[in-house]
Amino acid sequence: MSKAKQLLIIDDDVDYVDGIKAILTRAGYEVAAAYNPKSGMELLKSKPWDLFLLDVMMGRGAEGIMMARQIGKDPKLRETPLLIITGIREQIAFLFPGEPVHPHFVANDELMEKPVDPKLLLERVAALLKASEAKKAKAK
């Protein structure tokens, strides 16, 4: 059995994170959390991760969006699959009028709306991890 997958969740609501963490931990993932963009960015770069979960509407200024864009621009970080969890889908369109509702921040990120269904979350995470692994294997 290989080492447990390392997931990082970035969301400013501690209780929300606890809920998500419970689902993922029970499924055998190792989950770390950051509660603001700054420490999120630090953690993000501190070691290799298998998957990021990010709340793009974090904070009043929707700082999560900026963070997603930063991840998308970083050639190393963007290799890691990104699962975006958002409070409300249309607000993304709000923030960047004229842009598509969900601009892809990294090549193959995914979007889920809050509240996420535990079963669906696990399915999406597993699928994203599998796809990223296949990509890595191919690159080798």
Place this chain on the structure above:
Amino acid sequence: MGNERYKILLIDDEEVVLDSCARMLRGGNHEVVSIMDGAQGVELAHQFHPDLVIVDLKMPGISGLEVLERIHAFDPTIVSIMLTGFATVGSAVDAMKRGACDFLPKPIAPDEFRMVVSRALERRRLILETQALRREKEMLREQFAAIVSHELKSPLGAIQQNLFVLAEELSDKLDESQRQRLERMKVRVTDLMKMIQTWLRLISADIGKIRDNFHPVAIKEVIAKAIESVQNEATRKNIEVLAEGADTPRRVNGDEGTLVQALVNLLNNAIKYSRSASEIQVRVTEDGDKVALAVADSGVGIAADELPHVFEDFYRAPSSAKGEQGAGLGLPLSRRIVEAHDGTISVSSEPGKGSTFTIRLPALKTS
């Protein structure tokens, strides 16, 4: 008039008039600019952005009336005074019609000049004050939207998410009744979340957005749902909610959720501002192609001078609101919802006797 500093633009083709006006304005601490040509005056107004324009009616080139018209076209809040020769007093009336606040016949008497100017500037001050107030309210509303969005939505989002997770985690440990209650909680919280989002949409910017999903809505349903949602509160206060004509077959083109919300706000107020053990009537009447929903209570009522304001944001009528919780946003929200449905909302009230709020909506043709 205090010592506010205003910008005054003088436009007259006669240099003597310009000079004497400028002289009379001296000592008033205002910034005065004068120019001798109408077209150039309009040009200058764009850059200088005056508070007051004093313009001669008769000038070579474009007339004073046209100058005013052009200046008002770009900023209707600029106040103006028209200078006229004796012979043209008749067209001063015309000038007033086109937006001049006042006129002065030539030759200009200094006392009269100063009085008319100070009157015009006072008017300008009021206009600016009203504008500032409106802006402040607008900002308050936007801020409020941001606060609601964050401070309310995030905690509720966390509760909601954890309910979903708990339901899953406990799925094989709960008995049927427990499972059902947990499911109900999920539904209730989700409804609440949706409601906040609707509110946000209404209060922040675009109520017009709900128009995208308009479809035929049965009035009967709207009333039933609205009454159901306030029933507990009514029972708690031992208030009976009676419906009359509520089984109408009429339908309107609209958004059911927000229409229910508009009516719920009226019902909640009726309950809130009524004594316990009283009655509230919901009456549906048809009036040609309009359907009217009236909510009548026999509560504290609203004073006549407060009545025109109850649909304004954050307004709470001193005569009735004291002692009751509220933000003064229920009625404005109802008004926005109703207006988005091309309807109207109105109120009549007698202090001590009660109030009646009426929503009128264009109904769909019965088929």
